[in-house]
Amino acid sequence: MRLLSAYAVCVLTVINVAMLAGCSNISQPAQTLGGASPSSFMTVSGGAPHYLRPNGRVGPISPLRLLRLQAEGKLPAPATPEVMARLLTQAAARPQPRVIIHGNTASVAIWAVNSNAGYLAGLKKGKRKVISSIDVQSYGCHYPQGLKIDHSQNIWDACEYNEALENGVVQQFNSAGTFQNQYNVGCPQPTSECAYWYSYAYDVATDGTHVFASIPYSEEEICDSGCAYSYGSGVEWWPANSSSSSPSYINLGQNCEPVCTVYFMDTDGSGNIWIDYFGSNGSVDGYGLGEITNPTTDPQFVSIVAPGTFECGGGVYVSTKNGVQAVNVSDECHRMIYQYALPYVASEPPTILGPTKENFFGQGSPLSGGFNKNDTKFVVGDSYGWIDIGKLADNSWGIRGGANFGGYVPAAAYTPSDK
Numbered sequence: 001m002r003l004l005s006a007y008a009v010c011v012l013t014v015i016n017v018a019m020l021a022g023c024s025n026i027s028q029p030a031q032t033l034g035g036a037s038p039s040s041f042m043t044v045s046g047g048a049p050h051y052l053r054p055n056g057r058v059g060p061i062s063p064l065r066l067l068r069l070q071a072e073g074k075l076p077a078p079a080t081p082e083v084m085a086r087l088l089t090q091a092a093a094r095p096q097p098r099v100i101i102h103g104n105t106a107s108v109a110i111w112a113v114n115s116n117a118g119y120l121a122g123l124k125k126g127k128r129k130v131i132s133s134i135d136v137q138s139y140g141c142h143y144p145q146g147l148k149i150d151h152s153q154n155i156w157d158a159c160e161y162n163e164a165l166e167n168g169v170v171q172q173f174n175s176a177g178t179f180q181n182q183y184n185v186g187c188p189q190p191t192s193e194c195a196y197w198y199s200y201a202y203d204v205a206t207d208g209t210h211v212f213a214s215i216p217y218s219e220e221e222i223c224d225s226g227c228a229y230s231y232g233s234g235v236e237w238w239p240a241n242s243s244s245s246s247p248s249y250i251n252l253g254q255n256c257e258p259v260c261t262v263y264f265m266d267t268d269g270s271g272n273i274w275i276d277y278f279g280s281n282g283s284v285d286g287y288g289l290g291e292i293t294n295p296t297t298d299p300q301f302v303s304i305v306a307p308g309t310f311e312c313g314g315g316v317y318v319s320t321k322n323g324v325q326a327v328n329v330s331d332e333c334h335r336m337i338y339q340y341a342l343p344y345v346a347s348e349p350p351t352i353l354g355p356t357k358e359n360f361f362g363q364g365s366p367l368s369g370g371f372n373k374n375d376t377k378f379v380v381g382d383s384y385g386w387i388d389i390g391k392l393a394d395n396s397w398g399i400r401g402g403a404n405f406g407g408y409v410p411a412a413a414y415t416p417s418d419k
Helices: 063-071 081-093
Strands: 013-015 041-043 108-114 119-124 130-134 142-149 155-161 169-173 179-184 194-200 204-206 210-223 227-239 248-251 261-267 273-280 285-293 300-310 316-321 324-331 336-341 351-353 366-371 377-382 386-391 396-400 412-414
Touching: 063 081, 063 155, 108 130, 108 142, 108 377, 142 204, 142 366, 142 412, 155 204, 155 210, 169 210, 204 261, 210 248, 210 261, 227 273, 273 300, 273 316, 285 324, 300 324, 300 336, 316 366, 324 366, 366 386, 377 412
Parallel strands: 227 261, 261 316, 366 412
Antiparallel strands: 013 041, 108 119, 108 412, 119 130, 142 155, 155 169, 169 179, 194 210, 204 210, 210 227, 227 248, 261 273, 273 285, 285 300, 316 324, 324 336, 336 351, 366 377, 377 386, 386 396
């Protein structure tokens, strides 16, 4: 399912490499953060960036080249350019060690993504030691990014690349860590018109009957009466338990209208998708929050919180407490999580969680996470290689590190969660 013109070339908006990974603490609600400064964002106008060629293709892109383009701010990245530059240096210097621990997953309370080494690390409740792991790379997941735990404690991860290092992939494991399904990002329906496809993936969500993957960047050669290239960003989806079926694509990113880049996402109780995205509100470029209603039948995009509200993109998590839902959005630069009650009311300021802590070097970049079953704690993966855990009663935060986390932890999740 495609939205907007299939033959338009997306004018990507990218992040300036000079953007800082850490910012000073804030106390004001998200609505009053103000717009991004000119030094924070760079909007490419007057045509596509140099790496995009109308009626041409650039993919498949090797993992190292993708990382380099992300570090240079030339392709969308899950973390800040400063973090991506550090990861590029690490990747070019040496291979990442892979320490797989075959422990009892029944005792795991938190799963954290070790993206560099390609596995999920499981921590026991109240302990710092990793007691179990899931080797997602052995099932064809390279550079896992997003992580969700559903109401049955199924574990869902989204990976930038599949085994062929060509496109993204979404995987499902049960609570015991046993592989269940794999959904391969690729040519969307109608596949007869798709002569070529390249993309990568960031995040995963499920409403129980459908599986969704966020696509920050895609390029496709569409051949109908003629052939043309289409560049975009959006969400691919499949019917649940139909991993062999071709995905449908909701492309929101052509011509940066209505968005330029989709980052992270989750689904609410009605099956609608919530995303944070990079776009423009007419005068300010930046990150905002949007909703895709009726995504599998009649997808419509609505901007909920205007671009420029957040300094950086980050994880999106729909929580449920006492029957009330809320959308939680991480701003990794401000080290805050903003919680918007549903149904959304523009005049109501969000609840602010954080800031998360920095290490001795002033580093800290909370990316994606979620709540425990009782909504008393929030865990979030930190781009600098640890997890941040917050206690909601007093909004106190601590850092929990470990050798098994690696140097980049883009996501973490409690099991059971509050889904």
